[in-house]
Every structure is written in C-alpha cells, then in structure tokens.
Amino acid sequence: MSDELDLSRDTSVSDEHTIRILEEKIRAMQIETESLRKELNYYKSEMEKLLSPPLIEAVVLDVLEDGRLIVKSTSGPNLVVNVSDNVDFSSIKVGKYVALNQRGSAVVEVLRDREDPLVRSMEVIERPNVKYSEIGGLDQQIQEVREVIELPLKKPDLFKELGIIPPKGILLYGPPGTGKTMLAKAVASESNASFIHVVASEFAQKFVGEGARVVRDVFELARKKAPSIVFIDEIDAIGAKRIDLGTSGEREVQRTLMQLLAEIDGFQPLDNVKIIAATNRIDILDPALLRPGRFDRLIEIPLPNIEGRKQILKIYLQKMKIDASVNIDELALITEGFSGADVKNLCTEAGYIAIREDSKIIKMAHFRLAMERLRTKKLSKDVIDRGEKYV
Ligand SMILES: Nc1ncnc2c1ncn2[C@@H]1O[C@H](COP(=O)(O)OP(=O)(O)OP(=O)(O)O)[C@@H](O)[C@H]1O
Structure with a gap:
C-alpha cells in the first residue's frame, strides 16, 4: 500500500x-x-x-457651407476638395496647412502649424515710437542721419530741384549697445516711415537655400509699406569678405548677399525706401557693399564720451525717483568705457537694489552698489564682445 x-x-x-x-x-x-x-x-x-504615394501640401483658403474646402495646393491651382472622415473637421481653419491625397481630391491630414520664414526673420513696425530726444550723446550722428535719410524721404522735390543725389543706404558702425538700432528706429519714426528690422545672421543660419528669396520678399514688403526704412542688423553675417566659397553654406551666404546688392541697385536714390545697415565688424565687410550707390555713407556710432554719458544718464534719470545725493557728473566719470545700453543697465540695476532695500527713493549708494555689480559682469563680457571685434 x-x-x-x-x-x-x-x-x-x-x-x-x-x-x-x-x-x-x-x-x-x-x-x-x-x-x-x-x-x-x-x-x-x-x-x-x-x-x-506622396501627399500634396496645401493651404486652406475657405471652408464652404457644404463642408468642402477651397485650398491652394503648393503644386499649383486652387482646388475644391472633400475632407476625409478620419480628419477632425473642427481643427480645419482658413490658413491651416493640410495634406491632400495624391489625386488631390481630399484632405487626409491636418498638418502642424508653422510660421512663414519671412515672418520669423523680421519685425515690422508700422510707426516706431522713438524720438531723437531719447538718444544721448549722438547729436552729430543724428544731424547727419536726418540730412541723408529723413530729409530726402520728406522732401524729395527739394533734392531734385537742387540736383543733389542722397545715398540710398547708410552704414552705422560701432560697438554693441551704442544706439544704432535706436537711431534707425528714431529716423523712421520722425520720417513717418515704416520700420522693417531684419537680422542678417538669421538669414544665414535659418533659411538654408531661402536667403535670397527672403531678401527679395523683404524688399517687396518695403515697397508695399513705403515710405519705409529697411534696417539690416549684423550685416557682416552676410556681407563679410569671403576668400573661400568652398562650402555650400558659404555659397548660400554669397547668393543672399548678391540678392541684397541687386535689390539695392534696383532702387533710385530718391525712392521712398531707404536702407540702414549696422555692424560692429566694419573691418571684415565686403568692399562691394561699400561701393557708390550702395552703403556709401558710413556713420560711426562710438562709445559715448563723458559728455555723451552725462546726456544718456540724464535721459534715464529723469524718469526715475532719485534723491539729491545722486551726482550725475560723478556717475558720468566712473562709467568710462560704458555703452548707452550699459548706462541704462546701471540705472535699472540701481533701481532694483533700491526696491530690494524697500527704499522709496534711489540714492547714490544704490548706484555705487550697482556699479560694482556691473563692473564685475562687464569685465568678462567685454573681452568677448568688444575685445577684438570693433576696430
Ligand atoms: N545713445 C544712447 N542713448 C540712449 N539710450 C541708449 C543709447 N545707446 C543705447 N541705448 C540703450 O540701449 C539699448 C540697446 O541699444 P541699441 O540696440 O540701439 O544698440 P545697438 O548699437 O543697435 O547694439 P547692437 O550692435 O548690439 O545691435 C537701447 O534700446 C537703449 O535703451
């Protein structure tokens, strides 16, 4: 068992x-x-x-009552198309990018929103609001810019009668933060012109293969918005002398520059579009840019001297609540080497220190403290920013 x-x-x-x-x-x-x-x-x-099969990209122009859409396909004509049942109809709006099936008969997908590269690359201000009186220490430069940009825009007939040909474009050069952008905005503002601000380095980096087209579009817009001022900041990014055109990136930049030169050459001196370029690397610019009829008026925007710094300080201090201890002469003296932007930073920093101390008024002691902080920051930054760049 x-x-x-x-x-x-x-x-x-x-x-x-x-x-x-x-x-x-x-x-x-x-x-x-x-x-x-x-x-x-x-x-x-x-x-x-x-x-x-590949899909066709299109942009929605209109949504019809019967649920169909009018779209413009990137490959050509406007089309009236249906929307596939798999697509969320509520996400379709005029201006949206969609994908059409290969026959181009129906929307099969709504694509992600994206900005036009042109919109991304520039800022258009219909009427900027900067006055000459807000710029300190650049009286002589303001005078010159008024004569060569503002006056021809406002009184072209005067120039025609006298047979004077004003420059089509001017080049502002000098260290960063000295007021080049501000001056260009002020001249647009005081000439009642639109201000189209483009940063040349963005052309070069962002729009591979599109730089020349973006330049064309910018100038087309400038003609539409005329009177207008096209301000090209950091022009050295596309306008530097090139020794070696070996890489495709270099050739692309060169094409962008050629397009810019062609646009400038296409204007007449008394047209109501003016071009202001800015750089802090005038030493490396392609001489083609500086030939007569292009950027043939060079205006230096240097670091402010003691008188200039005093003027800039006055501009900012008059908006602040300061007590009698604040000594403008002393501040102007100790800010040797500061740009306009640095002087403005000093005033802002002093204001913040006062706020942190719960003080109702800004005192000289706050400026001294702010000065110490900025000096430490500035010393290291200057070496990188200005050291070898500005000549
Ligand atoms: N001369 C000045 N008078 C008054 N404010 C100034 C002056 N220069 C600079 N600033 C102040 O500094 C800010 C920056 O200056 P701005 O952008 O005009 O300099 P920039 O020369 O164009 O510099 P960047 O070369 O870096 O583009 C201005 O918005 C302004 O607040």
Whole structure:
C-alpha cells in the first residue's frame, strides 16, 4: 500500500514538473510571438510607408457651407476638395496647412502649424515710437542721419530741384549697445516711415537655400509699406569678405548677399525706401557693399564720451525717483568705457537694489552698489564682445 502511495506521489511530482516546464515554454513562446507580431507590424508599416504615394501640401483658403474646402495646393491651382472622415473637421481653419491625397481630391491630414520664414526673420513696425530726444550723446550722428535719410524721404522735390543725389543706404558702425538700432528706429519714426528690422545672421543660419528669396520678399514688403526704412542688423553675417566659397553654406551666404546688392541697385536714390545697415565688424565687410550707390555713407556710432554719458544718464534719470545725493557728473566719470545700453543697465540695476532695500527713493549708494555689480559682469563680457571685434 505504502509502495503504491509512494509511486503515485512520484508520478504526480514528475507530472507537475513537466507541466511547469510546458507552461514556461508556452510563456516563452507567447513572448516570442508578441515580439514577432511587433516586428511584423513594423515591417508592414514600413512597407506601407514605402509604397504609399506622396501627399500634396496645401493651404486652406475657405471652408464652404457644404463642408468642402477651397485650398491652394503648393503644386499649383486652387482646388475644391472633400475632407476625409478620419480628419477632425473642427481643427480645419482658413490658413491651416493640410495634406491632400495624391489625386488631390481630399484632405487626409491636418498638418502642424508653422510660421512663414519671412515672418520669423523680421519685425515690422508700422510707426516706431522713438524720438531723437531719447538718444544721448549722438547729436552729430543724428544731424547727419536726418540730412541723408529723413530729409530726402520728406522732401524729395527739394533734392531734385537742387540736383543733389542722397545715398540710398547708410552704414552705422560701432560697438554693441551704442544706439544704432535706436537711431534707425528714431529716423523712421520722425520720417513717418515704416520700420522693417531684419537680422542678417538669421538669414544665414535659418533659411538654408531661402536667403535670397527672403531678401527679395523683404524688399517687396518695403515697397508695399513705403515710405519705409529697411534696417539690416549684423550685416557682416552676410556681407563679410569671403576668400573661400568652398562650402555650400558659404555659397548660400554669397547668393543672399548678391540678392541684397541687386535689390539695392534696383532702387533710385530718391525712392521712398531707404536702407540702414549696422555692424560692429566694419573691418571684415565686403568692399562691394561699400561701393557708390550702395552703403556709401558710413556713420560711426562710438562709445559715448563723458559728455555723451552725462546726456544718456540724464535721459534715464529723469524718469526715475532719485534723491539729491545722486551726482550725475560723478556717475558720468566712473562709467568710462560704458555703452548707452550699459548706462541704462546701471540705472535699472540701481533701481532694483533700491526696491530690494524697500527704499522709496534711489540714492547714490544704490548706484555705487550697482556699479560694482556691473563692473564685475562687464569685465568678462567685454573681452568677448568688444575685445577684438570693433576696430
Ligand atoms: N545713445 C544712447 N542713448 C540712449 N539710450 C541708449 C543709447 N545707446 C543705447 N541705448 C540703450 O540701449 C539699448 C540697446 O541699444 P541699441 O540696440 O540701439 O544698440 P545697438 O548699437 O543697435 O547694439 P547692437 O550692435 O548690439 O545691435 C537701447 O534700446 C537703449 O535703451
């Protein structure tokens, strides 16, 4: 009896063992099946991608009452199309980019929003609001800019009568933060002209293959918005002398520059579009830019001298609540080497220190503290910013 029992126990032990092994095998095979299924799906979707025809990009021009859309396809004509049931109709709006099936008969996907590169690359101010009186220490430069930009824009007939040809473009050069942008904005503001601000380094970096087109678009816009001033900041990014045109990036920059020169050459001196460029690297500019009829008037915007710094300080201090201890002469003296932007920072920093101290008025002590902080920051930054750049 006991032997039988023992035998059955042995049998059941070995059965249990077999079952466990089989269960493990089943689990392993299930895992493998799952992984093979995933792999199969992956290859299927890859096949679909490779075999699916390309879609057509289009922009929605109108949504019709019957649910169809008028779209402009990038490949050509305006089309009236249906919307596939898989597309969320509520996400469709005029101006949205969509994908059409290959026949161009239906919208099959709504694409992600994206900005026009042109819009990304520039700022258009219809009427900037900067006055000459807000700029300190640049009286002579303001006078010159008024004569060569403002006056021809306002009184072209006077120039015609006298037979004087004003420059089409001027170049402002000098260290960063000295007021070049401010001066360009002020002349647009005081000439009642639109201000179109483009940063040349953005052309070069962002619009590979599109730089020349963006330049064309900028000038087309300038003509539409005339009288207008096109302000090209950091012109050295596209206007530097190039020795080696080996890389495609270099050739692209060169094409952008050629387009800019062609646009400038296309204007007449008394047209109501003027071009102001700015750089702090005049030393590296391509001489083609500085030829007569292009940027042939160079105006230096230097760091302010002591008198200039005094003027800039007055401009900012008159807006602040300061006590009698604040000595403008002393501040002008100790800010030697500061740009206009640095002087403004000093005033702002002194204001913040006063706020942190809960003071209701800004005192000379706050300026001294601000000075110490800025000097430390400035010393290291100057080496990078100005050191070898400005000549
Ligand atoms: N001469 C100045 N008078 C008054 N404020 C100034 C002057 N220069 C600079 N600032 C102040 O500094 C800010 C920056 O100056 P701005 O952008 O005009 O300098 P920039 O010469 O164009 O510099 P960057 O070369 O870096 O573009 C101005 O918005 C203004 O607040």
